[in-house]
Amino acid sequence: MRKVLTGVTVAAFAVGVAVTGGAGVASASVPHDHDIQTVRVSGDAQGTHFSTTTLHEGAIRFDISTTNPNGTGVTLFSLHRGVSLSMLGADLAEEFSGSPDTAAKGTRDIQRDVTLYGLADVNPGTPVSATVSLEDGTYYSFDSNSGQLPSTANVTRLTVRESRGGDSRWRPRPGHRIASVALTSSDRFVVHGHLPAHGSVLVKNVSDTLHFMLLQPVQPGTTDAQVQAFLASGSSDQPPFAVDGPSVSTDVLSPGKKLVLSYSLPKGTYVLLCFVADDTTGMPHAVMGMHKVITIG
Known part of the structure; x- marks a missing residue:
C-alpha cells in the first residue's frame, strides 16, 4: 500500500533512481526452536502470485521478488468486522x-x-524477505503498485489456521541481536544498532498511526537538513542528493505491528522516509520531519 499512500512527493525521490541487479535476499536467521514457514511471492505485470495461500499461525517469511519494471507492492491486511473490500x-x-x-x-x-x-x-x-507473526484468521493481499484499488478481482485471500505445535511466534535466536527501527508517534525514526547492508532489521510501529519505512540511497554527506529543505520546497524535480541505485521498503504497518525486513543493498548512505498522510493535517509524514539519514554497511 506504500505507493497508494505516498502521493507526488515521493515520486521526486524516485526520479532518476535506477533499478540495478545483483542484489539478493539476505538470509534471515530470525526464529528459533522451529522451522519457519516460507511463502514465495512473485510479482509481474498481471499482479502477485503466492506459492501457497494456506498457512498455520506463527512466524511466516514471505520471499518477495518481481519482474514488473514498475515494481510490485505486496500489501498484507485483514478486514475489521463489517468492512468490505469496496469500503477499503x-x-x-x-x-x-x-x-x-x-x-x-x-x-x-x-x-x-x-x-x-x-x-x-x-x-x-x-528481492527482499518480510517476516511477520500471524494469528489464525483470514488475510488479504494486493499489489498496491498496480494503480488499482483492491477488489475481488485483484486480491489474494490467505487462510491462516490455528497451530497445534505450541508457541511459534517470531523471536531472535538466543544471543543473536539485529538492528531495529521504531516508527514513533512523533513521526520520527528511532534507530537502535547499525543497519547492515546485507542482513535483517526489525521494523516496529510503536506509534498511534500508520507508518512505513523506505530505505533510499543518497549521496555521502547528505544531511537531514538538506532532505527537509527539499521536501518543504514541494519540488517534483530529482533531489540534488539523489543517487542511482536500488532501494527497499516495507509496506504500511498499523500501530503495534512489526516485521523483520531482510535485504541486500550496496554499502553507503541512505535516507529513511515515510510518506503516509498525517491523520490531522494530511501532510506527508516525511514533510513533517519523518526522515533520517543513515549509513549502512
Missing part, C-alpha cells in the same frame, strides 16, 4: 486525493477499517 477502496481513494483534509480522513478511515501487516515493495533485481 473508498478509504484509499480518500488517502490518495489531492486534498490534505481528505487525505487525513483517508488515513483515519484506513486505520479504522483494516489492520496492515506491511510486507514490502520490491523492484526487479532487488
Whole structure:
C-alpha cells in the first residue's frame, strides 16, 4: 500500500533512481526452536502470485521478488468486522486525493477499517524477505503498485489456521541481536544498532498511526537538513542528493505491528522516509520531519 499512500512527493525521490541487479535476499536467521514457514511471492505485470495461500499461525517469511519494471507492492491486511473490500477502496481513494483534509480522513478511515501487516515493495533485481507473526484468521493481499484499488478481482485471500505445535511466534535466536527501527508517534525514526547492508532489521510501529519505512540511497554527506529543505520546497524535480541505485521498503504497518525486513543493498548512505498522510493535517509524514539519514554497511 506504500505507493497508494505516498502521493507526488515521493515520486521526486524516485526520479532518476535506477533499478540495478545483483542484489539478493539476505538470509534471515530470525526464529528459533522451529522451522519457519516460507511463502514465495512473485510479482509481474498481471499482479502477485503466492506459492501457497494456506498457512498455520506463527512466524511466516514471505520471499518477495518481481519482474514488473514498475515494481510490485505486496500489501498484507485483514478486514475489521463489517468492512468490505469496496469500503477499503473508498478509504484509499480518500488517502490518495489531492486534498490534505481528505487525505487525513483517508488515513483515519484506513486505520479504522483494516489492520496492515506491511510486507514490502520490491523492484526487479532487488528481492527482499518480510517476516511477520500471524494469528489464525483470514488475510488479504494486493499489489498496491498496480494503480488499482483492491477488489475481488485483484486480491489474494490467505487462510491462516490455528497451530497445534505450541508457541511459534517470531523471536531472535538466543544471543543473536539485529538492528531495529521504531516508527514513533512523533513521526520520527528511532534507530537502535547499525543497519547492515546485507542482513535483517526489525521494523516496529510503536506509534498511534500508520507508518512505513523506505530505505533510499543518497549521496555521502547528505544531511537531514538538506532532505527537509527539499521536501518543504514541494519540488517534483530529482533531489540534488539523489543517487542511482536500488532501494527497499516495507509496506504500511498499523500501530503495534512489526516485521523483520531482510535485504541486500550496496554499502553507503541512505535516507529513511515515510510518506503516509498525517491523520490531522494530511501532510506527508516525511514533510513533517519523518526522515533520517543513515549509513549502512
